[in-house]
Amino acid sequence: MDFQKKVIRRRDGATSAISAILSEGVAIEKSPAGFSLPADLRTPAAKQDLDGVEFGLEVITPEQAKQYLIHNVRNRKFKAAVVAEYVRSMKCNQWCFTGEALIFDEEDVLLNGQHRLMAIMKAGVELPFLVVRGVSKAAFLYMDIGSRRNGKDALNIHDPSAPDCTQPVLNKLSSIRSGSGRTGGSLVVQDVIDVYDAEEKALKASAAFVGKLKRSPTKISNTNECIPLHMEFSRSAGAAAANDFFTKVLTGAGIQENTWEKHLRDRLVSSVGEKADSKRYMNDLRKRVALVSVWNKIRSDAPVTRLKLPIAVPEIL
Numbered sequence: 001m002d003f004q005k006k007v008i009r010r011r012d013g014a015t016s017a018i019s020a021i022l023s024e025g026v027a028i029e030k031s032p033a034g035f036s037l038p039a040d041l042r043t044p045a046a047k048q049d050l051d052g053v054e055f056g057l058e059v060i061t062p063e064q065a066k067q068y069l070i071h072n073v074r075n076r077k078f079k080a081a082v083v084a085e086y087v088r089s090m091k092c093n094q095w096c097f098t099g100e101a102l103i104f105d106e107e108d109v110l111l112n113g114q115h116r117l118m119a120i121m122k123a124g125v126e127l128p129f130l131v132v133r134g135v136s137k138a139a140f141l142y143m144d145i146g147s148r149r150n151g152k153d154a155l156n157i158h159d160p161s162a163p164d165c166t167q168p169v170l171n172k173l174s175s176i177r178s179g180s181g182r183t184g185g186s187l188v189v190q191d192v193i194d195v196y197d198a199e200e201k202a203l204k205a206s207a208a209f210v211g212k213l214k215r216s217p218t219k220i221s222n223t224n225e226c227i228p229l230h231m232e233f234s235r236s237a238g239a240a241a242a243n244d245f246f247t248k249v250l251t252g253a254g255i256q257e258n259t260w261e262k263h264l265r266d267r268l269v270s271s272v273g274e275k276a277d278s279k280r281y282m283n284d285l286r287k288r289v290a291l292v293s294v295w296n297k298i299r300s301d302a303p304v305t306r307l308k309l310p311i312a313v314p315e316i317l
Contacts, residue, residue: 052106052134060102061126065117068102072110078118086119090127101130105137112143141189151192158193159200163207165224170195170203173228176288181312183225183284199231206230209243215250220268221291225284226250229291232316237299245295263307264294289313 089095102113110117113129120127141154151167163169170192171185187195196203206227215221226246233242247253248261249268255261267290271282282290289309296302299317 053132054134055101055130055132057128058131059126059128060117060120060131062121062124065120068104068110068117069114069121071108072114072117078115082115083118083122086115087123090119090123090125095125095127097128099130101132103135103139103143104131104133105140106134108133109137111135111137111140141193151187151189154189154193155196158196162196162200163204163211165207165211165227166196166203167192168224169207169227170199172225173199173231176228176232176313176316179313179315181285183288202231202234203227205239206234206242209239210246210250213247213250216252217269217272219272220250220265221287222284225288226291229288229295233295236316245298249291249294258304260294260297260302260304260307263304264290267307285313292316 086095102116103111105111116129137157140157151170155162155166167187168184171187172183174187174191174195175182175185210223210226210230215223230242230246233245244254245261248255249265252265255265268282268287270280271287274281276283286309289312290307292313293309294307296314296317
């Protein structure tokens with residue numbers, strides 16, 4: 001193997017040298033940004049526009065760390081235990097340079113490294129770090145350093161106006177449509193984004209309507225369970241029909257005796273506060289079965305009789 005010295009220009013104009021291990025005889029292409037990669041290693045994923053990306057070694061001071069954290073608008077809440085562990089290592093001179101980078105986007109907003117920066121500030125030490133700047137904001141979704149980014153993190157970047165309930169609602173929507181018989185799900189990050197883009201208008205409308213209903217009692221049904229059902233009922237018969245159904249069932253407003261809605265509401269109310277070993281107890285999946293079953297009976301004009309629920313969630317009419 002041949003070792004070639006690569007000179008990396010730092011943000012302050014200084015330079016530092018790092019060793020690049022390159023296969024002997026491999027042709028090297030250089031992008032306009034100066035980034036080099038062996039030609040035979042250039043995959044489609046590597047053919048991204050890296051213009052504007054800068055990287056190099058920088059000594060981070062407590063004051064710099066503070067300023068970076070002030071503009072830390074995309075990361076999540078700090079984990080105190082992680083920061084405390086880092087602080088101890090830094091103060092005891094046991095912190096090891098690993099090459100793990102602090103990463104900033106095109107606007108110099110921190111994408112990765114918040115716990116290390118907080119530790120530097122608290123420990124009052126100066127430490128060298130590899131720093132990468134100019135990385136696309138979208139890269140935040142794919143970073144798997146420390147705590148893994150989840151669908152909620154992705155949505156916060158993709159659309160800050162997305163309702164807080166979006167990820168669990170989309171997971172439940174996926175399970176409803178797949179007929180999996182589960183009340184939850186685990187859409188991967190990109191699927192969360194794709195489904196959200198397709199369902200944004202319907203999701204926001206259903207979340208707004210269901211969220212403002214004054215449920216009585218409050219635990220009659222899980223809001224995040226009702227929202228995807230409201231979306232599907234609206235898709236099937238229109239928002240007005242879905243609104244009327246959930247208003248009657250969840251609040252009791254406008255409900256009449258000897259109707260499917262009244263039978264359903266009585267069943268749901270009787271389950272509130274019951275323990276799992278009680279015959280009246282209904283978990284979220286059982287409540288989904290009840291809601292869909294009664295909705296279907298209403299849509300098919302079935303004559304009102306005693307409410308008997310099937311085992312599995314029926315297909316929505």
